[in-house]
Amino acid sequence: MKKSFFLLFTLLAIVLCFPLVTQASPLVYPTERISGQDRVATALSISQKGWDSAQTVILCEYSDYPDSIASTPFAVSLNAPILLTAGGSIDERVVTELQRLKPKKVILLGGIACLKPSIGNELDNLSLKWERIGGTDRYETSVLLAKHLTSDSLILANGDDFPDALSAATFAGIKQIPIVLTSKSLPHSVIEYYKETGPKHLIVIGGEFVIPSNDLTTNKFAVETRLGGQDRYETNAKVISFMKDAYQSNDFYLASGITFPDAVAGTVLASKDKAPLLLTEKEDIPPSIYSLMRKHMKVEPSSQSTNDNSKEGMTTASGGLNLRETPSSTSKILSTIPKDTTINLIDQQDQWYKTTYQSKTGWISANYVTPTTATVDSSVNGTVHILGGTGIISSKSQNIIEGKASSTYADNLKSFPSLPSEIKTTDLPSKGEDVDTPPVVTPPVDTPPVVTPPVSTTYDPTQEVLVNPFQGIPDNALAGKTIMIDPGHGGPDTGAIGPNHTYEKNNNLAIGLALNSILQQAGAKVILTRDTDISPATDYSENEDLKARVELANKTNPDLFICIHNDSFSNPAVQGTSTYYYDDNPKQAESLKLAKSIQSSVINTLQTNDRGVKEANFYVLHYTTMPSILLEAAFISSPYEEARLQNPTFQNNVASAIFQGIYNYYKSPLS
Numbered sequence: 001m002k003k004s005f006f007l008l009f010t011l012l013a014i015v016l017c018f019p020l021v022t023q024a025s026p027l028v029y030p031t032e033r034i035s036g037q038d039r040v041a042t043a044l045s046i047s048q049k050g051w052d053s054a055q056t057v058i059l060c061e062y063s064d065y066p067d068s069i070a071s072t073p074f075a076v077s078l079n080a081p082i083l084l085t086a087g088g089s090i091d092e093r094v095v096t097e098l099q100r101l102k103p104k105k106v107i108l109l110g111g112i113a114c115l116k117p118s119i120g121n122e123l124d125n126l127s128l129k130w131e132r133i134g135g136t137d138r139y140e141t142s143v144l145l146a147k148h149l150t151s152d153s154l155i156l157a158n159g160d161d162f163p164d165a166l167s168a169a170t171f172a173g174i175k176q177i178p179i180v181l182t183s184k185s186l187p188h189s190v191i192e193y194y195k196e197t198g199p200k201h202l203i204v205i206g207g208e209f210v211i212p213s214n215d216l217t218t219n220k221f222a223v224e225t226r227l228g229g230q231d232r233y234e235t236n237a238k239v240i241s242f243m244k245d246a247y248q249s250n251d252f253y254l255a256s257g258i259t260f261p262d263a264v265a266g267t268v269l270a271s272k273d274k275a276p277l278l279l280t281e282k283e284d285i286p287p288s289i290y291s292l293m294r295k296h297m298k299v300e301p302s303s304q305s306t307n308d309n310s311k312e313g314m315t316t317a318s319g320g321l322n323l324r325e326t327p328s329s330t331s332k333i334l335s336t337i338p339k340d341t342t343i344n345l346i347d348q349q350d351q352w353y354k355t356t357y358q359s360k361t362g363w364i365s366a367n368y369v370t371p372t373t374a375t376v377d378s379s380v381n382g383t384v385h386i387l388g389g390t391g392i393i394s395s396k397s398q399n400i401i402e403g404k405a406s407s408t409y410a411d412n413l414k415s416f417p418s419l420p421s422e423i424k425t426t427d428l429p430s431k432g433e434d435v436d437t438p439p440v441v442t443p444p445v446d447t448p449p450v451v452t453p454p455v456s457t458t459y460d461p462t463q464e465v466l467v468n469p470f471q472g473i474p475d476n477a478l479a480g481k482t483i484m485i486d487p488g489h490g491g492p493d494t495g496a497i498g499p500n501h502t503y504e505k506n507n508n509l510a511i512g513l514a515l516n517s518i519l520q521q522a523g524a525k526v527i528l529t530r531d532t533d534i535s536p537a538t539d540y541s542e543n544e545d546l547k548a549r550v551e552l553a554n555k556t557n558p559d560l561f562i563c564i565h566n567d568s569f570s571n572p573a574v575q576g577t578s579t580y581y582y583d584d585n586p587k588q589a590e591s592l593k594l595a596k597s598i599q600s601s602v603i604n605t606l607q608t609n610d611r612g613v614k615e616a617n618f619y620v621l622h623y624t625t626m627p628s629i630l631l632e633a634a635f636i637s638s639p640y641e642e643a644r645l646q647n648p649t650f651q652n653n654v655a656s657a658i659f660q661g662i663y664n665y666y667k668s669p670l671s
């Protein structure tokens with residue numbers, strides 16, 4: 001009530017101050033500020049938010065942005081937080097954080113001029129292994145960092161100021177594309193690097209003024225894309241729009257476009273979350289960024305909340321409330337929801353509410369739920385994570401984002417095209433009769449609740465029928481064959497994340513394990529690259545992870561290599577199955593035949609949308625020496641297929657279909 005009065009007052013104030021504006025289109029994002037007393041503490045807050053532990057930590061001097069600015073892709077490849085310290089000795093707070101993270105290695109970023117040799121001695125005293133990456137200047141340091149990554153793409157940004165490189169950092173982090181810094185004329189180290197690596201795709205960040213074309217042409221740099229705007233914010237907005245397919249999160253990270261150090265550590269966290277990083281001014285949101293945030297909103301903010309149709313509730317059972325598979329007190333317990341947890345009520349049957357808690361959908365007793373009035377659900381738009389304290393990004397800017405204050409930019413006050421007034425969800429039926437079974441209450445769970453609003457889908461798991469993989473196939477059909485199964489991702493690498501926060505790595509593993517048992521029953525010998533939630537690499541990085549899979553394959557030399565993944569795309573409507581092979585694999589013809597056979601079997605069995613057999617240079621397809629394919633079973637980014645991928649029946653059916661594809665591959669000779 002208080003809040004809507006305040007909103008009314010604010011709206012009134014806007015109308016009074018800007019009489020020509022009839023209806024502004026405010027932003028209404030929930031925000032979270034990640035900050036500390038100073039930049040060192042902000043980096044620590046970011047580290048604490050993103051990491052329980054870390055094998056590697058990157059340490060930078062707190063005022064030395066030029067060396068750290070290109071480090072995001074490298075840090076992401078190692079899943080390493082970036083910490084800042086003074087250059088003469090390690091900040092005590094950083095020492096405490098190192099003790100918490102327990103890294104196996106610390107990387108000092110920058111030369112001995114900024115991080116003094118004494119820092120190395122201190123790390124020795126802490127018994128921490130360390131190495132230094134630092135060139136003679138920022139350009140050479142960026143080249144040294146780039147050499148740690150394998151990519152056929154390169155991002156070139158001007159390193160004389162930070163915003164352009166920062167704009168590209170999270171995309172580069174997610175896609176593992178190196179960022180190399182240049183000046184108005186190309187530094188020698190950059191020209192050499194470009195010649196050596198010859199990237200296929202060159203993306204230039206910034207306009208002609210910061211990276212002139214003539215110098216690029218002279219040095220035979222083939223620019224594929226240039227992204228530059230009138231100012232740093234417009235460039236930032238252009239970069240994010242261009243790269244939108246890489247982002248899988250609804251959230252934004254917001255960093256200062258004026259003061260750099262608070263952002264660098266945040267880029268790694270944003271990359272981990274697969275969310276874009278926006279730049280802003282201290283006191284207001286620049287129009288190009290405001291407009292981007294407005295377009296990202298999914299519902300029109302309303303000043304009134306309705307009392308009917310409450311779709312949220314609060315749990316009241318003191319010992320926790322059981323989430324059950326079906327609306328019955330004898331059905332299987334999926335999870336226990338702690339008291340005072342706000343949950344979404346998706347459906348109701350008698351005295352049972354259907355809800356989703358920590359990615360599990362089930363039923364809870366209505367006796368222990370107090371329905372609450374749902375306010376405007378802005379959470380569907382995602383959260384804006386503000387990096388840095390109010391001295392960097394002010395409370396006023398935060399209020400503008402939350403819809404509590406008005407921007408002073410006229411462009412931000414125009415009426416934007418209107419949005420839907422609500423996200424379409426299943427209507428909640430009216431309350432049923434009294435209960436006859438008392439609800440079962442169990443002791444509370446010890447993890448704090450993570451409440452995520454479910455994205456609804458029409459998927460009905462009961463419609464999925466388990467197929468018999470051996471239908472029409474003789475016994476021991478694959479006797480004498482060795483098959484390697486490679487469930488994609490695992491351990492620190494979640495793979496794609498679905499709208500209901502499920503992880504691709506878990507689906508891949510479930511399908512892989514189901515396939516393992518089917519293949520064994522068919523008489524085959526099976527080797528798995530992983531059979532639990534780990535990375536096969538001993539020292540995890542994205543590169544090491546892929547290398548470990550390929551090395552295991554080439555060492556054990558199976559007859560076939562089957563890699564299992566889920567697809568993902570920014571548009572949640574996209575669905576279907578694709579199978580990939582690679583043209584330059586030594587067994588190209590066999591790989592193609594295998595891909596076709598598995599694709600057609602999966603489509604027949606699961607009736608998914610046939611996106612076809614495709615050729616792609618995936619690491620595991622490129623470097624394995626036997627026939628190899630990569631299956632993208634379905635789209636985890638589609639709420640419908642995400643729910644399907646979660647269903648054990650579907651997972652088993654994918655495995656059965658792969659098996660039948662393998663059987664058909666061996667049955668017919670290579671033509």
Ligand SMILES: [Zn+2]
Pocket residue numbers: 488489495496504565566
């Ligand atoms: Zn994947």
